[in-house]
Amino acid sequence: MTYEIELATAKATRTAWSCSCGADNPPTYDCCHDCQRPSWACANCGTVNASVWSQCQECENSIPAEALGDRDEGYEMTYEEFIGLQVGPRRIGGWYDHGDATSEYEVLAIDRGPREQWPTWQITVRGKDGQAREHCTGWDPRRDRIVAQTPADVTIVSVGRLHDDVEGEYADVLQEATIAVDLRVHFRDPHSLSQEMRELTAHDQAVRDTVMSTPGIRDVLSATALQIAGYLAGPSSAPITVVTQCAGGRHRAATTAMALRAVVSGDVEQAAAYGLADSAKTFTERRLVVELVHRDLDKAVVDR
Structure with missing residues (x-):
């Protein structure tokens, strides 16, 4: 089931939740479809709320205290994520x-x-x-x-090259890219592993695990992070655009874009989930504004 279908169903049943970035999400999503910020479920009525809200939007029950803390202890949201929600x-x-x-x-x-x-x-x-x-x-x-809005320091865009005929703001993003990472040939495509995997996207843990377990993928992303740091060290303060590419845009490109966003944002804990904590540590003091865009993640599966 695609994001659009799940969201339409959720809106029809009034169970969709809205993130502080403005995106609407199905109740099954434990983080925002657009910006990856987490949500919390009310222990009283079960309503899913964006983490920016300190009270449940349905019954006004307070957010549980354990929602803030260290994920290693089983909590849902780090202090950095909480502040990100407050700043918006x-x-x-x-x-x-x-x-x-x-x-x-x-x-x-x-x-x-x-x-x-x-x-x-x-x-x-x-x-x-x-x-x-x-x-x-x-x-x-x-x-x-x-x-x-002021431009982001780094914009990371995931694309599927089978959708190069798209129109809109990011149609020509490859021509504008500072760094382009092509994952089509050298890294396995989860699309080809099984029918079940084909229907999933980078929003699913199984896809992220499959992509990040591919030999060499972390080395490429670590090297890309070094490239980003190199460009930022130059005398120009011009914004940087990084494009990750795969075939359909639903698996490899989207997962690696999410991983790079965690690294360049300096979110060591989130980057650790991708095995890239050390790369993120070099960005922790930089406080960069990083924007993540998935151009083709929610498009229909391409038969190939």
Whole structure:
């Protein structure tokens, strides 16, 4: 079953949940389809909530305290993920508003913490009146919107080369790529392993495990991370675009794009799930803005 069908069913039964990035998700997804941020299920009524909400959107039950902590101890969300949800899509230099046209503001600084005193994180903004203010108000997609977004430091796009006839913003992304990683020839295609695997995508753990267990794949991704670091060390501050490619865009390209996003974001814990913790450690202090785009992940399976 494809994401579109599952989502349509969830919306029809009013069981879909919305992430802070604005994407809607089926209740079976334990992380956002678009940005990979986690969700939590209410112990009282079972409703799936985006982790940005501290209370259940159905029964107002509070998020369990154990939702924050170390995944090695069985918890669901790290502090870094929690802060990511609070900051939302806001970036330094971008303009946003939180309700109406008169509430537009520019982000001057983001202190993700953790700080020794309350609040544990802080954002500094300047309104149209020229006044700078500090607060720790989390991003609420039901109220907040992007007015003018600054470009990401690194944009990672996964594509399926069998869909090169697509139109839209990322149709010509290969021509614009700073780094292009082609996985079609040298790494096995989960599509060819079984009919069951063919219907799955990188949102499924079985696919991620299969891709990341392929000999050589971690070496390629580690080398790609070094390339990214090399480009960032240059004298130009121009944004970097990295494209991962496979045949259909549902397995190899999408999985490796997710892994690279974890590495370049400096999320050591998430990168460890891909066997790339050491590569992520070199990015932990950089606080890069990394955007992940799956151009073809949700397209129908291509017969081949």
